[in-house]
Amino acid sequence: MPSSATVVRMDVEALAKKAKAGDEDAFTALVKVTHADTYTLAHRLTGNADDASDVVQEAYIRAYRNLKSFRGDAKFSTWMYRITANCASTHLSKRRMNHHDELTEFMAPSDNTPVHDPDFVVMNGSLRTALVDALQALPQQMRAVVVLRDVYDLPHDNIAEELGISVTAAKVRLHRARKRLRDLVGDPHESEARRAV
Amino acid sequence: MTRMKARRAVQCESAVAAVASLATGEEPSNRRQAQHVSECLRCQAAVARDRRLRRSLRQLRGAMIRPNPELLSELLLAISEAAADEASRSRSRTKRLVYMAAAGTAAGGAAAGGIAVAIAMHRHRSTFTAAAG
Numbered sequence: 001m002p003s004s005a006t007v008v009r010m011d012v013e014a015l016a017k018k019a020k021a022g023d024e025d026a027f028t029a030l031v032k033v034t035h036a037d038t039y040t041l042a043h044r045l046t047g048n049a050d051d052a053s054d055v056v057q058e059a060y061i062r063a064y065r066n067l068k069s070f071r072g073d074a075k076f077s078t079w080m081y082r083i084t085a086n087c088a089s090t091h092l093s094k095r096r097m098n099h100h101d102e103l104t105e106f107m108a109p110s111d112n113t114p115v116h117d118p119d120f121v122v123m124n125g126s127l128r129t130a131l132v133d134a135l136q137a138l139p140q141q142m143r144a145v146v147v148l149r150d151v152y153d154l155p156h157d158n159i160a161e162e163l164g165i166s167v168t169a170a171k172v173r174l175h176r177a178r179k180r181l182r183d184l185v186g187d188p189h190e191s192e193a194r195r196a197v
Numbered sequence: 198m199t200r201m202k203a204r205r206a207v208q209c210e211s212a213v214a215a216v217a218s219l220a221t222g223e224e225p226s227n228r229r230q231a232q233h234v235s236e237c238l239r240c241q242a243a244v245a246r247d248r249r250l251r252r253s254l255r256q257l258r259g260a261m262i263r264p265n266p267e268l269l270s271e272l273l274l275a276i277s278e279a280a281a282d283e284a285s286r287s288r289s290r291t292k293r294l295v296y297m298a299a300a301g302t303a304a305g306g307a308a309a310g311g312i313a314v315a316i317a318m319h320r321h322r323s324t325f326t327a328a329a330g
């Protein structure tokens with residue numbers, strides 16, 4: 001029997017197919033099923049609830065307008081992550097131009113409570129908190145590559161395209177982001193070992 | 198720092214893209230960088246540390262952040278407005294095409310026939326209903 005997560009995934013792909021064919025009720029259902037996941041990515045990229053909500057709204061409107069360009073060979077979630085990454089990048093660079101960016105570095109996340117997800121493997125709670133805090137402390141452009149590559153597993157070329165940088169620049173930025181994270185949280189392996197003692 | 202150590206540090210710095218690829222489980226695209234990593238204990242240690250970090254980060258994937266409960270209704274409202282915009286743009290395109298079709302009748306039946314097809318393709322009445330919940 002397929003797990004509930006698999007059923008939801010199958011539903012999402014079926015809904016995306018219907019929405020692409022012009023079924024607007026299917027698009028509404030897609031938004032309902034996927035918005036919390038999209039919001040989570042937007043929150044991880046922007047670091048605060050207000051920007052995340054704006055980014056999610058922009059992302060779904062863009063998805064709605066470009067549904068015809070969604071190719072069934074990619075998963076809907078991957079397509080949505082790419083749009084969200086692009087919207088977050090545009091949104092945050094507009095804010096930088098308005099000189100308000102410094103706020104994002106110091107805003108505490110509004111609610112990081114994990115909701116039930118069958119695929120979620122329990123990680124030491126304090127390590128997770130340390131990682132989330134360290135991600136928030138990264139400069140926005142470093143945070144984007146590490147979140148998209150290491151948390152969401154998007155390919156380097158997709159990340160480079162959505163952030164408007166070269167693949168090599170994305171890899172260099174990823175390396176620096178990982179190093180900065182390690183400096184902030186320590187080596188996860190060593191931290192876990194220390195806590196186990 | 199000795200000259201050799203300094204040279205090694207420069208090489209490590211120029212191999213960071215390869216370290217990033219290897220920690221992600223991919224083949225580095227640059228052979229010289231890959232060669233350096235295969236001979237450099239410092240870079241290999243960085244690959245191992247980044248792999249462990251990546252495994253921990255991957256687990257954040259399952260931890261959803263709860264959106265504000267109003268977000269869904271706001272989203273559906275915004276999308277329905279976008280759909281209405283699209284429909285009104287489509288209607289004005291249709292009007293333009295009708296005007297062009299009328300003007301084009303004199304220019305020949307074939308062109309008008311083409312425009313009629315275009316009108317049919319652009320006719321779009323949005324039925325988007327944004328009921329939240």
Ligand SMILES: [Zn+2]
Pocket residue numbers: 205208209210212233234237238239240241
């Ligand atoms: Zn090295």
